[in-house]
Amino acid sequence: MWCLKRKAELLAIIALFGGVALAQGDEPAAEAAPQAGIAETGEQVASRCAECHGEGGRSQTRDMPSIAGFSMLATMDLLDTYRMGLRTARAVELPDGTKTDMVEVADSLSDADEWAVVIYYANQPWQPHEQPFDAALARRGAEIHAEKCDRCHYDGGRDPESDLPISAGQWRDYLEAEFDNFDSGRRAMSDKMREKYDTLSAADKRAIIELYVSAGDY
Numbered sequence: 001m002w003c004l005k006r007k008a009e010l011l012a013i014i015a016l017f018g019g020v021a022l023a024q025g026d027e028p029a030a031e032a033a034p035q036a037g038i039a040e041t042g043e044q045v046a047s048r049c050a051e052c053h054g055e056g057g058r059s060q061t062r063d064m065p066s067i068a069g070f071s072m073l074a075t076m077d078l079l080d081t082y083r084m085g086l087r088t089a090r091a092v093e094l095p096d097g098t099k100t101d102m103v104e105v106a107d108s109l110s111d112a113d114e115w116a117v118v119i120y121y122a123n124q125p126w127q128p129h130e131q132p133f134d135a136a137l138a139r140r141g142a143e144i145h146a147e148k149c150d151r152c153h154y155d156g157g158r159d160p161e162s163d164l165p166i167s168a169g170q171w172r173d174y175l176e177a178e179f180d181n182f183d184s185g186r187r188a189m190s191d192k193m194r195e196k197y198d199t200l201s202a203a204d205k206r207a208i209i210e211l212y213v214s215a216g217d218y
């Protein structure tokens with residue numbers, strides 16, 4: 001349900017930006033300010049995320065997800081899962097000694113800041129993290145994924161158009177932790193994903209993680 005509400009909001013905001021872009025076509029100098037404002041705000045908000053998610057959303061920490069290139073809807077939905085208590089957030093200590101987590105982060109965003117930051121990340125390039133992997137296992141994972149997961153996580157978890165987190169080339173440590181979180185119930189999943197996920201053996205899960213770690217390049 002929350003997804004539909006978000007989609008409606010997103011369409012409204014895209015229409016607004018579309019309007020701004022059209023106006024710019026006619027009057028480039030005079031109309032340039034509003035969009036520059038949104039881009040600047042996006043960058044400013046993202047500077048609050050960078051301590052954990054890295055510059056431009058490319059994480060330098062293996063247990064922290066990269067979020068560059070996630071679609072706007074994907075990031076909005078993910079932020080909502082924290083607000084709605086569907087996902088337990090881990091507290092992380094910042095260099096200045098303070099602690100925060102994703103629930104606090106999501107709650108602290110105004111609507112305008114959230115739109116700006118999701119647009120910012122949607123425009124950053126996803127760069128798979130190069131990590132060692134077992135090619136035979138990744139191939140096995142690809143077969144299982146094609147059968148059970150690709151319907152939603154398009155193209156082996158590579159395609160941002162699925163409006164889901166990109167998993168191909170994500171950090172292994174982070175992925176393993178999220179599979180554990182799904183298994184233990186610390187992270188909820190939709191009934192439709194559950195239907196498929198619950199048919200996976202422990203070995204199947206390892207194979208799919210290997211596929212993701214390989215970024216499809218096996």
Ligand code: HEC
Nearest residue numbers: 048049052065067075078088089090092100102105117165
């Ligand atoms: C203090 C560290 C920290 C900060 C600051 C932070 N995050 Fe996170 N974020 C995390 C951690 C850790 C996770 C994953 C594990 C968890 O849920 O605790 C995460 C997960 C996410 C996810 C889900 C990724 C996925 O693949 O499921 C999104 C989206 C996200 N963060 C966006 C943001 C945005 C946008 C900001 C800035 C406005 C931000 N985060 C700031 C630590 C942080």
Ligand code: HEC
Nearest residue numbers: 077078081148149151152164165178190192193196197208
């Ligand atoms: C019906 C659609 C659907 C199917 C089928 C599906 N998923 Fe998902 N998956 C989702 C949604 C929606 C999310 C985002 C959930 C959230 O926001 O926390 C997700 C999230 C994930 C994540 C978290 C990634 C991250 O960075 O946060 C992983 C891992 C994942 N799915 C693995 C799988 C695997 C493995 C399969 C196949 C067995 C699968 N999914 C099948 C819809 C699906």
